[in-house]
Structure formats: C-alpha cells, structure tokens
Amino acid sequence: MMELTRKGEYAIRGIVHLARLPHGNVALLSEIAEAAELPQTFLAKIFQNFAKLGFVNSYRGTGGGFSLARPAAAITLRQVVEAVEGPIAPNRCVTELGCERSATCRVHTVWRRVQEQVVGILDGVTIEELAREED
Amino acid sequence: MMELTRKGEYAIRGIVHLARLPHGNVALLSEIAEAAELPQTFLAKIFQNFAKLGFVNSYRGTGGGFSLARPAAAITLRQVVEAVEGPIAPNRCVTELGCERSATCRVHTVWRRVQEQVVGILDGVTIEELAREED
DNA sequence: ACCTTTAGGATCATTTTTATCCTTTTTAGT
DNA sequence: ACTAAAAAGGATAAAAATGATCCTAAAGGT
Numbered sequence: 492m493m494e495l496t497r498k499g500e501y502a503i504r505g506i507v508h509l510a511r512l513p514h515g516n517v518a519l520l521s522e523i524a525e526a527a528e529l530p531q532t533f534l535a536k537i538f539q540n541f542a543k544l545g546f547v548n549s550y551r552g553t554g555g556g557f558s559l560a561r562p563a564a565a566i567t568l569r570q571v572v573e574a575v576e577g578p579i580a581p582n583r584c585v586t587e588l589g590c591e592r593s594a595t596c597r598v599h600t601v602w603r604r605v606q607e608q609v610v611g612i613l614d615g616v617t618i619e620e621l622a623r624e625e626d
Numbered sequence: 627m628m629e630l631t632r633k634g635e636y637a638i639r640g641i642v643h644l645a646r647l648p649h650g651n652v653a654l655l656s657e658i659a660e661a662a663e664l665p666q667t668f669l670a671k672i673f674q675n676f677a678k679l680g681f682v683n684s685y686r687g688t689g690g691g692f693s694l695a696r697p698a699a700a701i702t703l704r705q706v707v708e709a710v711e712g713p714i715a716p717n718r719c720v721t722e723l724g725c726e727r728s729a730t731c732r733v734h735t736v737w738r739r740v741q742e743q744v745v746g747i748l749d750g751v752t753i754e755e756l757a758r759e760e761d
Numbered sequence: 762a763c764c765t766t767t768a769g770g771a772t773c774a775t776t777t778t779t780a781t782c783c784t785t786t787t788t789a790g791t
Numbered sequence: 792a793c794t795a796a797a798a799a800g801g802a803t804a805a806a807a808a809t810g811a812t813c814c815t816a817a818a819g820g821t
Contacts, residue, residue: 493715496809554820579628604747609716685788
C-alpha cells in the first residue's frame with residue numbers, strides 16, 4: 492500500500508544523480524539513465540517535465556543535456572515526488588475536492604493527519620541531502 | 627500519490643458500519659452494502675477475507691450475515707488497511723525484502739521514517755473510535 | 762549540410778483495480 | 792426431506808493505471 496511508482500523512483504534517482512555532479516555540470520540523458528540504471532526513454536519524459544517545472548535546465552544538440560536549474564538544497568523531496576506522482580494524499584478524502592461524506596466520516600481526520608506527517612517529512616528533505624556521499 | 631484504493635475504503639466503511647451496531651449484532655451483507663453505499667459483490671470478497679483473519683464472524687443460511695468477532699476497540703485501522711492493501715510501505719525499499727541499493731540510497735531512511743509515522747498513526751486509531759457517532 | 766541531443770506526440774503491452782457472475786455449501790425454518 | 796436464504800469460492804471481464812517504446816520534429820554545435 493501507498494507505494495511510490497517506478498516513475499517516482501526514477502525521478503528521484505535521476506535528479507539525485509544530477510545533484511552529485513559539480514554544480515552547473517551538464518549531463519547527457521543517456522549518462523544519467525545508465526548511471527541510475529533506468530530506461531532512458533522513460534527518464535526523458537520525466538526530465539522534460541522537470542525542465543518545465545524549473546528543476547532542471549535542458550540543452551539540445553551537441554554538448555547538450557541536463558543540469559540542475561537551482562541549488563540542490565533548494566529542491567525538496569516533496570517537490571520532486573509531487574511533480575511526478577501528484578499531490579500527496581492518502582485518499583480522495585483529503586484532496587482539494589474535499590470529502591462529500593466528511594460529516595459522518597471520522598476516518599477523514601486520520602487521513603488528514605497522515606497527509607500532514609508525510610508532507611512534513613518530505614518537505615524537510617532536500618535533494619542536496621540525498622546527494623551527499625558518505626559522511 | 628499514496629492513495630487508498632476503493633477496496634480499502636469499502637473495507638473501512640463496511641467494518642465501521644458493523645461496529646456501529648449493538649455488539650454481537652448480525653448484519654446482512656446486503657444491508658451493509660446498502661448502508662455504506664458500495665457494491666455488495668465486492669464487499670463480499672472483502673468480508674470473506676475479514677472472516678478468515680478473525681475480524682468478523684460469518685454465518686450462512688437464513689438469519690445469517692456478519693458480526694464483529696472482537697471488540698471494535700481491539701481492531702486498529704492499520705490492521706484493516708493492511709488486511710486489504712498489504713503492508714504499509716511507501717516504496718519497495720522498505721518492505722521485508724530490503725533494499726539492494728541501500729548502501730548508496732539515502733532516500734531509504736526517509737521512506738523508513740514515513741512508514742513509521744504512517745504505521746504509528748494507523749496503529750493508534752481503532753474501529754471503535756471511527757464508529758462513534760457525534761461527540 | 763550534418764550530426765547530436767532534447768521535445769513532443771502517439772502507441773502499446775502489462776499489471777492492477779474494480780468489479781460481476783455462477784456454482785457450491787451451509788443453515789434455518791416448515 | 793424440502794425449500795429458501797445467505798455466505799464461500801472460483802472464474803471471468805471491463806476499465807484504468809503503469810511502464811515503457813518509437814518516431815518525427817526542433818534546436819544547437821561543428
């Protein structure tokens with residue numbers, strides 16, 4: 492239950508790989524995919540989206556590739572996860588839609604708490620922390 | 627992301643409904659399904675499983691149905707959720723299998739924390755609490 | 762021009778989710 | 792015994808999500 496999909500895993504592995512490179516360094520998609528052991532075509536989609544969201548810069552043509560668009564310390568795990576998986580919500584009940592049976596639904600408040608806890612944890616972790624090599 | 631499926635929702639609504647009845651009361655599947663607004667055939671599967679797990683007693687034949695097998699205060703939300711959705715694990719990394727890349731994987735510890743928090747919350751909520759009418 | 766590399770769109774296979782149906786078994790009541 | 796009621800169990804199926812792959816276009820460097 493409540494599992495991150497491959498897409499989410501790939502996204503994290505991909506951006507963490509980028510964050511491990513010297514700042515501003517441009518890496519090829521093929522290089523990232525190989526290093527992080529994931530399908531390049533799938534990662535392409537993820538990174539295209541990251542580019543739109545301003546997490547990474549993309550450069551076409553010879554010498555092109557991707558680089559981090561902001562300091563790794565300024566990108567949270569939550570941002571990355573939500574970018575690919577959508578808002579963190581343990582069930583429909585706690586999305587922006589709200590809960591039509593919230594009057595009777597006590598479970599509602601439980602999911603709300605779960606959501607807050609998870610969001611809180613993921614907000615507190617940056618890509619920079621994840622990218623650090625052994626202490 | 628991290629959403630409970632319909633099955634999980636139905637399971638909770640179904641067992642909470644049972645818990646609202648006077649203790650030991652036997653309810654028909656059809657009655658529960660109607661009251662909780664969910665497909666009876668689907669709920670049947672869920673409750674068959676609940677019977678095996680000892681959450682409910684089932685009785686066949688005329689006058690049959692389902693009743694809670696133990697006090698609602700002795701059934702946690704976590705137990706119900708895990709019964710239908712499987713172990714709570716934000717990703718593969720934190721299942722009993724372990725993480726083959728855990729050496730390099732710092733994200734691992736984050737998922738572990740998430741898992742602990744969620745499990746902690748769901749462990750702390752009983753069906754009895756959820757079944758209480760307005761305070 | 763030509764090659765490299767990402768962008769974007771379409772497509773597709775697999776798996777999971779969300780059921781439904783049918784037959785069998787059990788039980789109660791007559 | 793017979794019958795009706797109700798859950799058990801198994802098979803099946805439609806729909807949606809997931810996990811990719813492929814192809815053409817656009818952009819950039821040499």
